[in-house]
Amino acid sequence: MIMLRVLRRKLHAIDYYSARRERSLWTRLRDAALPVTLLATLPIVALMNLVLQRPIAGEMHHGTIWRDLDHAHTAIFDDFADERPSHLPRSTESPAPDERGISAGQFRLYARHAERGWPLTTSRVDLPIDGEVELYRERGRTRWRMLDDENGARRAIIAALSEKRAPQDLVQAHQVESHVTVYPLRWLGNAMIWWALLYLGAAIALVCLHFAVTRIQRRVALRARRLRRSGRCPNCAYDLRGLEFSDRCPECGDLSW
Numbered sequence: 223m224i225m226l227r228v229l230r231r232k233l234h235a236i237d238y239y240s241a242r243r244e245r246s247l248w249t250r251l252r253d254a255a256l257p258v259t260l261l262a263t264l265p266i267v268a269l270m271n272l273v274l275q276r277p278i279a280g281e282m283h284h285g286t287i288w289r290d291l292d293h294a295h296t297a298i299f300d301d302f303a304d305e306r307p308s309h310l311p312r313s314t315e316s317p318a319p320d321e322r323g324i325s326a327g328q329f330r331l332y333a334r335h336a337e338r339g340w341p342l343t344t345s346r347v348d349l350p351i352d353g354e355v356e357l358y359r360e361r362g363r364t365r366w367r368m369l370d371d372e373n374g375a376r377r378a379i380i381a382a383l384s385e386k387r388a389p390q391d392l393v394q395a396h397q398v399e400s401h402v403t404v405y406p407l408r409w410l411g412n413a414m415i416w417w418a419l420l421y422l423g424a425a426i427a428l429v430c431l432h433f434a435v436t437r438i439q440r441r442v443a444l445r446a447r448r449l450r451r452s453g454r455c456p457n458c459a460y461d462l463r464g465l466e467f468s469d470r471c472p473e474c475g476d477l478s479w
């Protein structure tokens with residue numbers, strides 16, 4: 223009985239010390255999570271900027287292509303119809319021959335944009351202008367970028383864009399290549415948000431893990447204590463009754479007492 227009491231006190235001491243050590247391990251892990259999650263933020267923000275692209279379809283803009291008596295083309299966007307040069311026909315009926323020229327076709331263009339990043343938009347991509355041109359003499363629609371560089375309709379549209387006789391979003395969009403605008407402050411903002419999220423996630427995961435580990439340890443300790451009390455090896459449950467004087471279990475070699 224005395225031995226058992228000593229043993230129990232010893233076990234208690236072991237429990238106490240291991241618990242102390244465990245607690246400091248978990249706090250150390252939580253402390254380490256702070257710089258580790260900070261290091262992970264920038265690659266994650268960069269990855270989000272790379273992977274998460276939300277397209278924003280630009281507004282479709284319509285217009286008419288006019289051909290005057292000298293066969294020179296002029297592209298007029300509907301929004302800018304009032305600024306139509308006086309030498310062009312007044313009528314927008316198509317095709318509407320006029321003493322000053324003819325409407326040669328219609329076109330529609332739109333500027334496409336995309337936003338990147340999460341949760342804040344870290345960059346904006348202006349994609350090349352896209353659209354179609356329908357020239358009456360050619361029948362059917364043609365992608366405007368497939369038109370020959372020397373094509374009068376294409377040159378007229380490009381002239382309208384470069385002379386800013388076109389809606390603002392089309393003027394701003396690059397005609398051939400994508401253009402990326404980066405927002406450095408929002409990168410910083412996203413890094414802070416991701417750091418907070420990651421650290422919170424890590425802290426919750428550590429608390430859950432700590433809880434699970436403690437439960438398992440307690441169950442193992444309880445089982446060992448129960449086995450010891452019934453005179454069995456706490457490791458392999460081998461019956462140690464009558465073997466009180468050997469310090470090791472003959473079955474598994476574990477320290478039996």
Ligand SMILES: [Zn+2]
Pocket residue numbers: 455456457458459460471472473474475476
């Ligand atoms: Zn054993």
